[in-house]
Amino acid sequence: MEGDQRMLWDLTTMGRWKKPQLDLWKPDIAEEIYIGNEVHVRVPATHTQQMKENLFQQNIPFKIMIEDLQILIDRSSASHSKARAVSLETYDYTVYHPIDEIYEWMEQIKDAHGNLVTHHILGHTYEERPIFYFKIGFPSAKTKKAIFMDCGIHAREWIAIAYCQWFVKEILNQYREDPLLTKMLKQVDFYVVPVLNADGYVYSWTDDRLWRKNRSPQDNGTCFGVDLNRNFDSQWGTIGTSHDCEVITYCGPSSASELETKAVVRLVEQLQPNVLMYLTIHSYGQLILLPYGYKYFPSVNHYEMTKLAERAAEKLKEEHDSIYVVGSTAVILYYTSGSSADWAADEDIRFSYTYELRDDGEYGFELPAEEIKPTCEEVFTSMLLIFDHIDEHYLGPLEGSAVAVTSASLTFLSFAVCIYFALMQ
Structure with missing residues (x-):
């Protein structure tokens, strides 16, 4: 793991990539790689230089996204x-x-x-x-x-x-x-x-x-x-x-x-x-x-x-x-x-x-x-x-919410009725 890098490149000239032994991160299967796709892949430290040379030879643009994965793991x-x-x-x-x-x-x-x-x-x-x-x-x-x-x-x-x-x-x-x-x-x-x-x-x-x-x-x-x-x-x-x-x-x-x-x-x-x-x-x-x-x-x-x-x-x-x-x-x-x-x-x-x-x-x-x-x-x-x-x-109204409103209304109504009858007397 130490020294492993992850690369990103744009498959503009390469056609479909047929290297399933690489650790693909995006997409996660080789069949989903097409011309123009962005690809993220983890490259073992022992193969990094060879990978770079191959990409240069094919004129495929790329960049190193993570220099050393082990550093992030240790963190x-x-x-x-x-x-x-x-x-x-x-x-x-x-x-x-x-x-x-x-x-x-x-x-x-x-x-x-x-x-x-x-x-x-x-x-x-x-x-x-x-x-x-x-x-x-x-x-x-x-x-x-x-x-x-x-x-x-x-x-x-x-x-x-x-x-x-x-x-x-x-x-x-x-x-x-x-x-x-x-x-x-x-x-x-x-x-x-x-x-x-x-x-x-x-x-x-x-x-x-x-x-x-x-x-x-x-x-x-x-x-x-x-x-x-x-x-x-x-x-x-x-x-x-x-x-x-x-x-x-x-x-x-x-x-x-x-x-x-x-x-x-x-x-x-x-x-x-x-x-x-x-x-x-x-x-x-x-x-x-x-x-x-x-x-x-x-x-x-x-x-x-x-x-x-x-x-x-x-x-x-x-x-x-x-x-x-x-x-x-x-x-x-x-x-x-x-x-x-x-x-x-x-x-x-x-x-x-x-x-x-x-x-x-x-x-x-x-x-x-x-x-x-x-x-x-x-x-x-x-x-x-x-x-x-x-x-x-x-979701409907909570149970009891309508009852609470009704109770309050009835209380107010009773109060109003009492006042009305008191005034009438």
Whole structure:
């Protein structure tokens, strides 16, 4: 890893690139590289000079975006070393945390906010780690609507996991003073999975910072891992994926073959038809993506989702001037099949968004810890706008609000009648 560089170049004269052994970051499969596309790729230090010479010979413009990835990795580790003790009073949301600290944090959140938060096991991984999730909302005897959020489906996308923690913190810290959040929590339950790909996330801390997949053995143990965001039953294995288990976009031996995927499907299907929105959090690219990835044809709710996402992107920009691009995955990113967001749309969930967080290329998957806070602030602000739209159009008035108005009116009416009769006497 030390000395590895990431390069960007414009394929203006080269035609389709046929070097699948390179670690492609954007796009993530060679088949999606065409003349004129911008490509991000990690180059091993031992091959950097040869790569440069080849690009010069082909007259392909390029630039070095990250001189040495190991420096960024070391910085992430150093930032974490400042905050190992886990308590809600001192928990640092501006550094990346390993999974044991995240799970301890979840326990403490549950204990501190028992009126709103329950802590559950979604399922288990191949390496027998629990996958935990929060259910956040006021208890109700009636069936409530639901919003589901998965984070960390790709192991190396640490900012996605950091955002999930930030999201939970902000919901719990703000709802008392925020009428919108108070109403949402009374009518909607938030289901938040901070680390869906638990095995892969641990592996990205211990062995390979840029690991993407889970860790289930494949092809009789000759290789490991399935890309969980290619494993859902949404045109599974048809486009923008690989059936080669050594490739990072390997879709698995069959749809929903992985324990993590099965666990998500099981819970969401139990909640249907009450799931209003599915959010899946990723990095990088600064995009708000709509279904679909496997076709250009839009989803049923495409127009409303697009207009809402555009407003959310405008709101997001107000925070730190970040620009997020809105559009369908196949149109503005690349073709892909088997994603959780597309599966959610196929399940008739009205709103299904993929957020690709910071940045747009300077750091890629190695987003520095100092970028966590502004990233989370701007994205949370955009989601509040989306929640406001859901409240306005899909949630009714709170129970008791009409009764309260009626009671007040009756009290006033009785008072007026009494005065009238007193005057008449």
